[in-house]
Amino acid sequence: NGATPLMRAIESCRPGCVEYLIAAGAKVQIENKKEQNALDIAKAYADFRIIDLVQAKFDTLPKPKDKKRKGNPPQKAKAAVKDKVVVSQNPVTTPSSDMGGKKES
DSSP, X not given: OOOOHHHHHHHTTOHHHHHHHHHTTOOTTOOOTTSOOHXXXXXXXXXXXXXXXXXXXXXXXXXXXXXXXXXXXXXOOOOOOOOOOOOOSSOOOOTTTOOTTOOOO
């Protein structure tokens, strides 16, 4: 499932191992195949000792820089058209609408 040793220590509720692995340089931001990082797993197991250790490491990480795109900003998606109405330029007369040349009053 792509779990790291740090994630396994968190799942085993071993705060001493978690602390050791973080001090040894374990990367807390790596995600497993379910796209969960160490903090997500710690919160799922709800051991506040471990959550505090992992959160403290996250707080020391540099914030990711915003990647500003050069040029035009991304275009907004256009709403999909569900029903398309086509209007004919040449009206069609049907026999039922033609009242034999007589107009109603």
